[in-house]
Amino acid sequence: MLTNQLPRVTIAHLPTPLEPLPRLSQLLGGPELWLKRDDQTGLAGGGNKTRKLEFLAAAALAVNADTLITGGAPQSNHCRQTAAAAAKLGLRCVLVLAGQPAEATGNILLNHLLGAELVWAGNAARDDAMQVAVERQQALGYRPYLIPYGGSSPAGAAAYAAAVEELAGQMQALNLPPFDRLVFASSSGGTHAGLAVGARALNLPTQVLGISIDKPLVVLTGETVAGLATDTAALLGLELAFAAGDIAANADYLGGGYGIMAEPEAEAIGLFAQTEGVLLDPVYTGRAAAALIDLIRKGDIGRSERVLFWHTGGLPALFAPQYSRQLAEW
Numbered sequence: 001m002l003t004n005q006l007p008r009v010t011i012a013h014l015p016t017p018l019e020p021l022p023r024l025s026q027l028l029g030g031p032e033l034w035l036k037r038d039d040q041t042g043l044a045g046g047g048n049k050t051r052k053l054e055f056l057a058a059a060a061l062a063v064n065a066d067t068l069i070t071g072g073a074p075q076s077n078h079c080r081q082t083a084a085a086a087a088k089l090g091l092r093c094v095l096v097l098a099g100q101p102a103e104a105t106g107n108i109l110l111n112h113l114l115g116a117e118l119v120w121a122g123n124a125a126r127d128d129a130m131q132v133a134v135e136r137q138q139a140l141g142y143r144p145y146l147i148p149y150g151g152s153s154p155a156g157a158a159a160y161a162a163a164v165e166e167l168a169g170q171m172q173a174l175n176l177p178p179f180d181r182l183v184f185a186s187s188s189g190g191t192h193a194g195l196a197v198g199a200r201a202l203n204l205p206t207q208v209l210g211i212s213i214d215k216p217l218v219v220l221t222g223e224t225v226a227g228l229a230t231d232t233a234a235l236l237g238l239e240l241a242f243a244a245g246d247i248a249a250n251a252d253y254l255g256g257g258y259g260i261m262a263e264p265e266a267e268a269i270g271l272f273a274q275t276e277g278v279l280l281d282p283v284y285t286g287r288a289a290a291a292l293i294d295l296i297r298k299g300d301i302g303r304s305e306r307v308l309f310w311h312t313g314g315l316p317a318l319f320a321p322q323y324s325r326q327l328a329e330w
């Protein structure tokens with residue numbers, strides 16, 4: 001396996017299911033759509049960060065840390081899964097959330113139930129606020145381990161190189177021909193980088209197409225994913241280098257910005273739910289699915305293609321009032 005040399009804990013339910021989406025495929029008039037269920041990674045609501053945390057938490061344990069610290073948006077799924085990983089491994093958890101204290105709904109409620117300490121960053125810059133939290137925990141006598149925003153370090157991204165191997169094994173067992181594209185939500189870039197490394201390492205004839213959730217194209221491909229993919233490959237002992245042009249991405253669906261759900265996301269959430277019984281989230285997978293649907297309708301993704309949508313989780317955010325009120329009326 002690509003990640004054999006890396007320390008890893010077992011906290012995810014793997015392999016996640018690989019399922020066809022026949023009713024959604026039919027409704028859209030093709031292509032043949034499949035779903036990789038990383039919303040089912042099994043840890044307190046699941047999602048893509050659980051895969052990353054198998055490596056990130058192992059790195060924390062390797063240096064004898066007793067506290068995981070990370071940060072994100074108030075409804076961060078990464079923060080909730082970090083809180084769950086900490087609970088499962090007997091570690092403390094401090095989460096640095098952007099902005100002012102918000103009502104305990106959705107992921108914020110789950111952070112609370114999982115026993116994490118919440119620090120509200122106000123207007124402080126994200127990385128500064130996380131560093132302050134680290135120093136505070138040290139001053140209190142704890143041994144904190146800082147997990148970067150989104151878990152998107154090379155060790156975290158390596159999980160998605162391993163996920164490509166997992167997918168390849170499932171495809172072989174089912175005797176499936178290669179997919180033309182993998183489509184998924186991309187934000188801090190670790191999922192994207194890991195999938196790109198895995199696909200290149202395994203020589204897959206498949207486009208790894210990240211849908212940007214919050215970044216212009218050049219920022220996502222050049223400043224975020226390409227370097228991380230190169231560093232991830234190096235961590236895995238692979239001599240692979242990635243430039244911005246090697247990273248497939250689409251940043252045409254940023255809408256009103258990060259976390260602003262509108263008609264396209266709501267429609268995608270409704271279509272997946274009502275054709276396949278699959279729940280997407282309002283921030284990431286809803287936006288990526290809206291892009292997928294639009295690219296199919298426009299013919300940019302061909303009707304005869306075989307496309308895998310990688311579900312990266314996020315369900316709890318549906319229950320945050322800024323989304324649930326809008327969805328209830330939709």
Ligand SMILES: Cc1ncc(COP(=O)(O)O)c(C=O)c1O
Nearest residue numbers: 077187188189190191284312314
């Ligand atoms: C549900 C969901 N999908 C996708 C992503 C994006 O993954 P990445 O940060 O690895 O780009 C996130 C990140 O928080 C997420 O919570």
